[in-house]
Amino acid sequence: MPRKGENADVSKFEIPADGRLVRPPTIFRNFIAPNGKFPPEAGRYHLYVSYACPWAHRTLIVRALKGLEDVIGVTVVSPKLGPNGWPFKKSDDFRGAGDDPNEGAEYIKDLYYIADEDYPARFSVPVLWDKKLRTIVNNESSEIIRIFYHAFDSLLPEEKAKLEFLPEDLKTETDEMNKWVYDDINNGVYKTGMAGNQEAYDEAVEALFGSLDRIEAIIAKSEGPYIFGKRLTEADIRLYPTIIRFDPVYATHFKCNIGTIRHNYPHLNKWVRNLYWRNEAFKGTTDFEHIKVHYYWSHYMINPKRIVPKGPRPDIEPLAEGEA
Numbered sequence: 001m002p003r004k005g006e007n008a009d010v011s012k013f014e015i016p017a018d019g020r021l022v023r024p025p026t027i028f029r030n031f032i033a034p035n036g037k038f039p040p041e042a043g044r045y046h047l048y049v050s051y052a053c054p055w056a057h058r059t060l061i062v063r064a065l066k067g068l069e070d071v072i073g074v075t076v077v078s079p080k081l082g083p084n085g086w087p088f089k090k091s092d093d094f095r096g097a098g099d100d101p102n103e104g105a106e107y108i109k110d111l112y113y114i115a116d117e118d119y120p121a122r123f124s125v126p127v128l129w130d131k132k133l134r135t136i137v138n139n140e141s142s143e144i145i146r147i148f149y150h151a152f153d154s155l156l157p158e159e160k161a162k163l164e165f166l167p168e169d170l171k172t173e174t175d176e177m178n179k180w181v182y183d184d185i186n187n188g189v190y191k192t193g194m195a196g197n198q199e200a201y202d203e204a205v206e207a208l209f210g211s212l213d214r215i216e217a218i219i220a221k222s223e224g225p226y227i228f229g230k231r232l233t234e235a236d237i238r239l240y241p242t243i244i245r246f247d248p249v250y251a252t253h254f255k256c257n258i259g260t261i262r263h264n265y266p267h268l269n270k271w272v273r274n275l276y277w278r279n280e281a282f283k284g285t286t287d288f289e290h291i292k293v294h295y296y297w298s299h300y301m302i303n304p305k306r307i308v309p310k311g312p313r314p315d316i317e318p319l320a321e322g323e324a
């Protein structure tokens with residue numbers, strides 16, 4: 001029986017005997033809907049994130065795209081995920097980290113124990129918190145973004161309410177793509193970096209680069225600038241957090257080094273630079289210092305000296321002059 005909060009230490013994340021990382025399912029899976037337990041209300045819900053975390057990053061992007069800043073508050077934790085999990089500013093005063101305005105928590109895990117004193121699973125971000133019922137509405141990023149698409153539309157101006165990131169005609173195709181992009185790319189970098197033996201690594205890294213080739217070919221054929229042509233959709237939102245972290249972190253720290261985005265994937269490189277430089281919802285939610293410090297410092301089982309490398313320079317390449 002694990003001691004309370006013991007599983008907050010990410011360096012003790014258990015890799016099964018076959019060396020293949022298995023992600024435990026998230027537990028709080030509620031939705032926000034009128035007349036339900038969690039109705040849409042301005043100021044009632046709060047999002048806890050790390051700028052480092054690619055899953056939390058999705059939720060920040062959608063919050064910004066939908067203009068939900070005044071409806072849903074946000075608190076960013078320190079990127080130094082330590083023995084007690086994610087710290088708020090009062091536990092680790094890192095640039096850009098904040099204190100918990102709702103519960104005065106020291107660590108994210110405190111919120112999990114307020115929601116459920118016998119909470120048995122991981123203390124992950126993102127967390128969508130209900131201030132009124134003092135509980136977690138949802139801690140699964142793929143569902144939080146779908147909540148944000150429309151659950152608060154009644155509180156938003158028309159031009160934000162009508163935004164659609166999962167259009168009906170692309171739903172099946174998006175769900176299909178989400179599956180292999182998640183397995184091989186979003187989670188694939190973790191399966192590669194956390195592999196417990198050579199065989200598990202070989203399998204994960206080949207699958208990862210096979211699927212990077214596949215998405216590269218899809219973007220090459222798209223009329224652009226997005227995966228599905230002129231429409232910015234969930235497919236872009238779910239892929240971006242992994243690709244923006246790829247060269248600065250995954251290529252080295254997670255040994256995802258069969259190639260890099262900037263040198264081997266011209267279409268993906270152009271796609272990611274376009275999102276970063278032309279859309280504030282992407283650039284404004286990307287913090288390379290938080291990203292790099294988190295991985296290289298927190299995963300000391302992979303990087304025991306906790307040295308954060310300087311490169312690559314730049315973190316992301318600029319758009320060339322006049323580039324479409």
Ligand SMILES: N[C@@H](CCC(=O)N[C@@H](CS)C(=O)NCC(=O)O)C(=O)O
Nearest residue numbers: 053054055122123124125139140141
């Ligand atoms: N399935 C979750 C995964 C979230 C997740 O794994 N977050 C990581 C950071 S990137 C975390 O908080 N890990 C801390 C832990 O597992 O203790 C989601 O997509 O929301």
